[in-house]
Amino acid sequence: MAKQYLSVRNLKFLLHEVFKTEELTKHPRYEHIDKEAIDMIVDSALQIGDNIAHPVAAEMDRKPADFRDGKVYVHPQVKKYISAMAEAGLIGSSASLEVGGSQLPEIVTTAQGFIMGAANNGITTFTGLTAGAAGLIASFGSQELRDKYLEKMYGGQWQGTMCLTEPQAGSSLHYITSSATPTNEGYYKIRGQKIYISAGDHDQTENVIHLYLAKIDGAPAGTRGISLFVVPQKREENGQLVDNDVTTIGIYHKMGQKGTPAIHLQTGAKNDNCRGWLVGEPHKGLTYMFQMMNEARLGVGLTGASIASAAYYEALEYANERPQGQTLSIKGQDPNAPQTLIINHPDVKRMLLFQKAVVEGSLSLIMQCALYGDLAHTTEGEDKERYELLLDMLTPVAKTYPTEMGIQSVSSSLQCFGGGGFCEDFPLEKLYRDIRITTIYEGTTGIQSLALLGRNVTMKNGKAAMAYFQEVSKTIAEAKTYDPLKKYAETLETEMQRLQNVTQHLVGFAMKGEVERFLSDATLYMEMFGISAIAWQWLRQGIIAHQALLTKNPQGDELSFYESKIHTMKFFFAYEIPKTQGLATRLLDAEVLTVGVEKAVFV
Numbered sequence: 001m002a003k004q005y006l007s008v009r010n011l012k013f014l015l016h017e018v019f020k021t022e023e024l025t026k027h028p029r030y031e032h033i034d035k036e037a038i039d040m041i042v043d044s045a046l047q048i049g050d051n052i053a054h055p056v057a058a059e060m061d062r063k064p065a066d067f068r069d070g071k072v073y074v075h076p077q078v079k080k081y082i083s084a085m086a087e088a089g090l091i092g093s094s095a096s097l098e099v100g101g102s103q104l105p106e107i108v109t110t111a112q113g114f115i116m117g118a119a120n121n122g123i124t125t126f127t128g129l130t131a132g133a134a135g136l137i138a139s140f141g142s143q144e145l146r147d148k149y150l151e152k153m154y155g156g157q158w159q160g161t162m163c164l165t166e167p168q169a170g171s172s173l174h175y176i177t178s179s180a181t182p183t184n185e186g187y188y189k190i191r192g193q194k195i196y197i198s199a200g201d202h203d204q205t206e207n208v209i210h211l212y213l214a215k216i217d218g219a220p221a222g223t224r225g226i227s228l229f230v231v232p233q234k235r236e237e238n239g240q241l242v243d244n245d246v247t248t249i250g251i252y253h254k255m256g257q258k259g260t261p262a263i264h265l266q267t268g269a270k271n272d273n274c275r276g277w278l279v280g281e282p283h284k285g286l287t288y289m290f291q292m293m294n295e296a297r298l299g300v301g302l303t304g305a306s307i308a309s310a311a312y313y314e315a316l317e318y319a320n321e322r323p324q325g326q327t328l329s330i331k332g333q334d335p336n337a338p339q340t341l342i343i344n345h346p347d348v349k350r351m352l353l354f355q356k357a358v359v360e361g362s363l364s365l366i367m368q369c370a371l372y373g374d375l376a377h378t379t380e381g382e383d384k385e386r387y388e389l390l391l392d393m394l395t396p397v398a399k400t401y402p403t404e405m406g407i408q409s410v411s412s413s414l415q416c417f418g419g420g421g422f423c424e425d426f427p428l429e430k431l432y433r434d435i436r437i438t439t440i441y442e443g444t445t446g447i448q449s450l451a452l453l454g455r456n457v458t459m460k461n462g463k464a465a466m467a468y469f470q471e472v473s474k475t476i477a478e479a480k481t482y483d484p485l486k487k488y489a490e491t492l493e494t495e496m497q498r499l500q501n502v503t504q505h506l507v508g509f510a511m512k513g514e515v516e517r518f519l520s521d522a523t524l525y526m527e528m529f530g531i532s533a534i535a536w537q538w539l540r541q542g543i544i545a546h547q548a549l550l551t552k553n554p555q556g557d558e559l560s561f562y563e564s565k566i567h568t569m570k571f572f573f574a575y576e577i578p579k580t581q582g583l584a585t586r587l588l589d590a591e592v593l594t595v596g597v598e599k600a601v602f603v
């Protein structure tokens, strides 16, 4: 690797040792791949990361996407990146072979997404959105739509987008007003405005295909009246691409991810001739879009973890090179003693361990979710339902922990650089700006927290929550069979009990109809839930590392790797888990300071 932005050893540890990905290849869906193929995919993603994506990460920030004379220009390397991803079969990596994809397990797609995100987080948006948009056409579109769009999208010639947000409809898509008027020609006339559309227009693909939410004239009010359309920027007529009345009226000047344009679009504004084609059935658009949104939520969690990874390795390198001060033990004893490296200061070690714990814990949770998705694809009946529930249950957590804590992690990386962290001479200020969006798009932390507590915890009479608690219990039981891990297993057991007590307390308000009280501190509940979920992942990793130390007689780097896993697990349990006590105190407190508080308090 030209410049370290992730640990390949850790990625392979998670893929092969913790999640045993190759077991999936026994299923007919994945029988076309094996362990070597998985490693080759990781290697080819690393090649693209090292040679194409990472070298232009800083330049894409300094020369942002530009809107001139009605056209949007992005860095020319974007085309090279999209082509390389298409050639490696990585745009459609988890799409089925039948629609032109590579039909890889989601967990493998997650591994390659992590590599790309750590190499250059902005550039991954282009291919990630195309994959998601094409996935919607593949899952719900007619054969005609599939034939028309998928080859070009998976082939990298056409860009895909998700077009949801409007000026008056951000977190609440209920208020979408874009309209779709049926015609006798098989298409709908689309009119409306969409804002913040990532990769919604640029000069590095021939066409942009918007997966667009709108309401058919006369549709029911609210989300039940939303339909999904394919709205190409240029439509095909007589074998030619012609203008489809989709206009870019501006781009946003963003704080980070500056190389990826976010577009303000108007449809049907020039000559009322913007044509859209219905995907699936009328009024089911939001249900369909949830497929892309859920994938994108995990994708944004992954972006958080991958940016934090890039920042961690920058901080680690710097801490190993920067001499400053003397160690606490010799301080003042010898004025002529040389300065020590900052990595020798306990506070810097603490910051680095925190970053490592967040990065590797977050990645593990996201890969766990991806694996649940794969298991749902490869099982039937009750098992399938169980994996789907587990994935649903954990998706908001896997979006939120890696992004909220990722921001704190990158802030710690920046702190390791001292003043340099605040300056453009080092990449930290860029990574800090880049990661800030991740708690906002794809549903803010507030909205994810409402989904976790308000929907998922009580979903199917608590069946999803029960399935989750059982999964954690299995890990606890296994950890208890190893003496050195017993203490951590018992700590997690206490944590899960604390979480269940808090959950029952809060659900009690819902049962009394006090909905606002039930959900008022949902974000704090999410924080508590997230910490215990990551502790679960660290215990899982601790078990595998402990087993390896017992049975593999590892030496050298391998020994250090497994010992470092155990040490970081201990760090997470010692430094992060205690935070839940404060959160639980607040969540169980009878005093209410937000619900019903008058605006006058905000003087």
Ligand SMILES: Cc1cc2nc3c(=O)[nH]c(=O)nc-3n(C[C@H](O)[C@H](O)[C@H](O)COP(=O)(O)OP(=O)(O)OC[C@H]3O[C@@H](n4cnc5c(N)ncnc54)[C@H](O)[C@@H]3O)c2cc1C
Pocket: 161, 162, 163, 164, 165, 169, 170, 171, 172, 195, 196, 197, 198, 199, 254, 262, 437, 440, 441, 442, 443, 444, 445, 446, 447, 450
């Ligand atoms: C760089 C960028 C790229 C984007 N890319 C896309 C894209 O490709 N496609 C797309 O469709 N959209 C995109 N978006 C839009 C993004 O998804 C929205 O910005 C996001 O959903 C929040 O909506 P909003 O900005 O209107 O904020 P609002 O919905 O107005 O929220 C403002 C604040 O109020 C809180 N809030 C709102 N409602 C509630 C509630 N019911 N309960 C509690 N708190 C609440 C929120 O948590 C937030 O803190 C992008 C945005 C940006 C900035």
